[in-house]
Amino acid sequence: MLAEALLLGLGYNATLVTVGAALLGIAAGITGTFLFLRKRALVSDAISHSTLPGVGLAFILMVAFGGEGRNLIGLMAGSALSAWAGLLCLGWLVRNTRLAEDAAIGAVLSVFFGFGIVLLTVIQTMSSGRQAGLESFLLGSTTGMLWNDAVVIATGGALVLAVVALLHRPMTLVAFDPEYAAARGVDTHRIDLAMMGLVMAVTVIGLKIVGLILIVALLIIPPVAARFWSERAGTVALLAGAMGGIAGYVGAAVSATAPKLPTGPIIVLTAFALFAVSLFLAPSRGVxxxxxxxxxxxxxxxxxxxxxxxxxxxxxxxxxxxxxxxxxxxxxxxxxxxxxxxxxxxxxxxxxxxxxxxxxxxxxxxxxxxxxxxxxxxxxxxxxxxxxxxxxxxxxxxxxx
Amino acid sequence: MLELASNKGERSADPALDTSPLAIRGLTVSYGQKPAVFSVDMTVRPGRMTAIIGPNGAGKSTLLKAALGIVKPLSGQVRVFGQPLDAMRARIAYVPQRASVDWDFPTRVIDVVMMGLYRELGLLGRVLGRHRARALDCLDRVGMKDFALRQIGQLSGGQQQRVFLARALAQGADLYLLDEPFAGVDAATEKAIISVLKGLRAEGKTVVVVHHDLATVRDYFDDVFLIATRKVAEGPVETTFTAETLQATYGGRLATAQVDQLSQALG
Structure with missing residues (x-):
């Protein structure tokens, strides 16, 4: 059964999910590496939780305009906008108050998430728009994944990777030595914003498969695991992409072997297994x-x-x-x-x-x-x-x- | 008076602004409500080594960072080789303080030096053999060639400082700004760095160093710039580095160790 799943032999839906999860894992691992190297890993948690109000509002708006309410593109656009709003709040708090970034992250994350949950509760009481299943964005849900959904994930992932390829040098420079980067004329603020934008894109793409609560794991665990194996930023990024891809692929395949096995959590556990192996067995940095x-x-x-x-x-x-x-x-x-x-x-x-x-x-x-x-x-x-x-x-x- | 009036409106009213490698006018930088640097004028002379000297918290590093646009000044202007800063970025090399960086970052010595080629390589340019050769050559000049493939965290403090200098060399700049390059380094490193800097001067480059060791000022530098939030004095070491100006710079803030250094330095 598992062998069949790994060879994509479990039918159309399972194959879509497995390939989609692998692509998402690659994009998340590589993007997450730069976040990790910049020591801003937790910001991804604020970003992902901030997507929830956007999901709710987009749903309400689409229903109000007579739409179906569960159009994936619409929900993704809404979640991206509200994640961006969360990011702006975070940036403003850190720049203009004496709050440290960790405290600001806690504040933004919980307020946005709380607001999102309120919106979901409101939506539950709405009569129209096939609201059932909206909360699946919390932990992801792959049942009923469509060809279109897979195409959206694949295209989004490819775009993210193209931007990472374009910006990897300035992002590495800013992560290692921001003052030197600024002295060379790199707009460090804008590079940071671009990096956050990439993380946001990965989060939004990943809503369907792993959900907003667990996407953090795909952004952080692969880079952390990859760091054990290499002393070069570029290699760490590629390894993280590979590990993310493997976690997505294997996790999705395993979850397809039995009904009711949740895809997102299994992907995260697979990523953790890779991390555990790296932690103990990596040749020079391992325990x-x-x-x-x-x-x-x-x-x-x-x-x-x-x-x-x-x-x-x-x-x-x-x-x-x-x-x-x-x-x-x-x-x-x-x-x-x-x-x-x-x-x-x-x-x-x-x-x-x-x-x-x-x-x-x-x-x-x-x-x-x-x-x-x-x-x-x-x-x-x-x-x-x-x-x-x-x-x-x-x-x-x-x-x- | 007539002559002055006729020159009005032309740049030549302040010729140094057009010619100096680094000319700063009326620069004020503040963190919050407290100015770190207040209304400072500075004119660096070409082909010379200048030390920026002053007590802790006197704004030495801030002056350098403002000159490079790393911190935004409240007021004032900076001219580099007579041009606005952004037009001249390629001609300025910066060596930041060692402590500003995470030394566990996954990067090797040669990768750090190659960061000096950032503008040359561009966003997607491939790293070629000649780039690598140049990075190795720069490492050789600071005596660190054998360490090219080491992870940077394995280096001693002095070696890290030399790698930073090699990165600045790789850029092939005309003006070098160094922030406390001799702080906490071993004697071998200090010797290596100063000989590289003197070599740069011999090639006609201009070097500006934030410096804390009063005892070595006379041996190492041509000019000094004394600062205590405001400019205290500026000029050649022989005439400007005196007990009077140092007293004005440090006031009562000289630590005993520094007083000892001072009396040695001034004979």
Whole structure:
């Protein structure tokens, strides 16, 4: 069943939804990356919640003019206008009051959302216009998705991506270093507005499939997950697009395998799975890699300390140190150094003395900066330089133990 | 008086406005109701290194940012090479304070330097081999070529500052404005930066630096501009950087460390 769904074998509607969700995911992931890099991720929450009054008002207007009331284009236009109004309120609050952005987001988000819910309640009591199902914009609903709806999503997504491609350089510049961007003559305010406009467009396109409450997840989770894998903004954006697309595709396919599985939430959970995998398994920024690095580092510190203690004939009490030394074959089980252990200890002590010379000598300034008590001196200095230092120290000294 | 009257209405009434790399007249910038910079005139001389000096909160950085249009002034005018700022953007390079940036941003050293080519690349222009070569060359000039592919967060503070300077170099500008480039950097970086700046001067470029270390003013700079919200003095270091002008600039606000520096600097 799942295999069939993933191969788009579950019928016309399921196929439309799956392809549409994948396109939406790509657009959301790439657009969201710039929002995330600009550290404005939460603004998307304000934008998405601000769409609700627009949905309600557009419905009422269309019914008042004798329309059907549930025309997707009309509802999208209404939601875009009210999201823009929310964005303007947010901008005004931040610029002209002492409210910080997070507080302003909370205020705008809740007031617009509350107003939207009131409008929906009013609409429930209206007699005309087939109002049933308007609240599906909250969490998305894909039953009865039409070819036209899919075309709207695909076209909208493609337009969003085209604008992102056009503006990716200034958006990256503004996100990294807004003052420098301004000094180069980039209108940072206008670039920010364009970015918000893109986020708004993604939100509006996504109303049908994931709904306004969960669209935030598609804008934020893919970039955050992608960030674990790359140190380059462009790569992060493309990876986020890929992850968003996969989340949309797989999520929609999974939700099509059983009746009553909600599409939007399943897409979000799929995105979360990708995030969880990235969080733990990403090679350099992942949690697991960090843990392994920490353990490896701890091991090096303990071995080094143990060797220096052996060399100076000091007793070792630290259990971990003893265990590591024993496992490396450097001490016997009774704590006495082996042949190899004595040799390594002597070398460790010798290296410490060499480092002392290096750190005293201004000519070795660059090398001295690398001293951390662990680094092997051979990785920093040439054999000739070490020989010269050894001449200064004098003949090798033996191990006392 | 007659001569003056006959010149009235012509630009030559203030010839520096037409020729100076950076001429500022009557500039006032305020944050809220408190002016950070009040009615300041400044005339930077071409081909020289100028230090902007003053106590903390005296408006040094603000002056620079207003000159670049990063903050909007309440009043006053800025002319760059005799033209309005926007016409001359390509000829000004800016090195902001290191702290103004998130160093965990996903970008590599060479990508940052390539930001200096922003105008040249345009919105969709492809990054070509010659662009990369130029970025590497600029990194080489600040001694950071080996770090080109590192993530910027892995650099030390001084190295980050040098990368910012390389980004400014990549732009190939004629006027360089630097905000506290020597703040909190290591000795090797300070040496590298000052030698690059002196090299720029030797090529006839103009360099303006917001500077805090009074002890090095005489070694590094040709001109000083002393500011304490208002302009205190402006001119060549030998004649303008004196105990009198410094007293007027810092008033009672000199920290003990600065007083020590001062007595050293003035001999």
């Amino acid at each position: 697991l890699a960090a843990l392994l690095r920490h353990l490896w580092f701890q091991r090096r510190v303990h071995l080094r300390q143990g060797l220096l203690a052996l060399a100076q004939g000091q007793p070792i009490y630290e259990r971990l140190t003893l265990r590591l030394l024993r496992r490396a074959g450097l001490v016997r089980s009774d704590g006495v150094a082996t042949e190899a252990g004595r040799a390594r200890a002597a070398k460790a002590l010798r290296d410490e003395k060499r480092w002392e010379v290096v750190r005293r000598d201004l000519a070795h300034e660059a090398a001295a900066a690398l001293y951390d008590g662990l680094r092997d001196i051979e990785t920093v200095l040439t054999a000739d330089q070490i020989a010269e230092i050894d001449r200064q120290i004098g003949p090798p000294t033996g191990v006392t133990a």
